[in-house]
Amino acid sequence: MTQIRDDWFHPLAKDGDEKETVVRPSLSYWKDAWRRLKQNKLAMGGLIFLGFLALMAIFGPIFSPHSVTIQDLPNQNQPPSSTHWFGTDESGRDVFTRTWYGARISLFVGLMAALIDFFIGILYGGIAGYKGGRTDAVMMRIVEVLYGLPYLLVVILLLVVMGPSLMTIIIALTITGWVGMARIVRGQVLQVKNYEFVTASKSFGAKTGRIIRKNLIPNAMGPIIVQMTLTVPSAIFAEAFLSFLGLGIQAPFASWGVMANDALPVIISGDWWRLFFPALFISLTMFAFNVLGDGLQDALDPKMRG
């Protein structure tokens, strides 16, 4: 039976600390998502195009010497030239200037529709998903019925009643549009609310509002952002579609949809620029939002995190 002696033990050299230090910076969820998004060239192209579009929508009309609304009849239906880059329309108005004004209106409608959908959807879906039980069942039954209503038909009806204007178009688009967002938020909240950190929060006595704001929403954000990026182009398309039915923004102001609609009668006679430029920008914008949405979907998917 040997005795355990103190001199058997001696302290280890202090090099252990170095192995413990974190060499690479820790990536938060958002930083990681941004890193992955940057690798997706198509999505970044879309993002850059949208940035350019926003700048031109704000500053484009300032650079142009031509007015959006003042008619210049001697110069009607001119093809693109050095004075009128995109040509002129049947009232002699500069299509270049009008295209950027159209961008303002189309982007405004798209962004407002997405934002309003976002707030209503977060509130409604958040409460339904968090409360669960009977509240959820009743709230979701309402959503299910609203979801079954044909979206564009309801929008058309509302616009016929309210009369077309920028405000009424946005109202009409959001009055049934939030339903899709509410469903997604609810699904996400249902999933997230059972995680341990939510239980931990609750055991510290956090109130419902705080849990929804601090725990649920940030962790459910991925699919919600993707849904928003996809709402913008669909709202822009809906606005163009409504303009096409004569329910869009009223003259002399114009959105891209109105410009395309006005260009229809002259397209056969060969005045291609009237339709080409608004149509090109509608398509490019929808394309940019779609590829950006696709990219975000991959970037924000926690399963893809490597």
Add this chain to the structure above:
Amino acid sequence: MGRYIIKRFLMMLMTIFIIATLTFFLMHAVPGSPLETERTTNEAIQANLEKFYKLDQPLYVQYFDYMKSLATFDFGPSIKDPNRTVNELLERGFPISFELGIITIIIAVLSGVLLGILAALRHNKLLDYGAMAFAVIGISIPNFVMATLLIQQLAVTWNIFPPATWKSPMHMVLPVLALATGPMAIIARLTRSSMLEVLTQDYIKMARAKGIKPVRIVFRHALRNAMMPVVTIMGTLLAGILTGTFVIEKIFAIPGMGKYFVDSINNRDYPVIMGTTVFYSAFLIFMLFLVDIVYGILDPRIKLHKKEGDV
């Protein structure tokens, strides 16, 4: 299954009832009488007209009358064209619109699925990139832009197809193409991604190991499962095609339901707007009901009596 169908059916009736009620009250919220015109009409004539259209009755009486006639599939008269009823417009226009819609759906589903399968089988090869580039462009171009481009190029410049109306199969090519491109692109993308997922699963490997021919694997074993997301989105696509017919019929001067609907909006012919909206909605909701049932039949794994919590 039976319980599920009954539940869905009741849900459908409920939705149709709500849209009909909503339409009725919205149309009566429009300021002024629908009979008002720029010309001043004799007061006695005005009163007689109001009596004829029952506008002198209290609102709830009008509502019940309206609901009663809807229940017997009577969608009411037209005000701008007193000799016509909405039912007559439907009889004349709907078969044409239906034809346009059905051909579009068949073309979109067939070509979209085929394109998606080809892209999935040639994953990350030139064909895949080409098909997906085509698909994103197809999704991004609105159908009315597509329609005008087609008319300008294929009808006016090259003179291959007639630019308007709906008379022979040649007349149908351009409108169907314009309407089908968007849905086709969406279906192609969906089919590709779900096909890619299905093809990596064990039962496909098993089938391959057994020496089953690749074509048979794709069409017999993989496709049925890969089609589920496509069936899910069919409802949305149907709605898109249905509203798409409005603009396509307007552009191509096709005398279908959509053209009458757009005309009625421009003329503010409220009873026609009301009748057509209710008809369209009911039709669409019925289609969604059918899609739901097809979905249930196609995928035996889906529990048809859903519990709370799984949407």
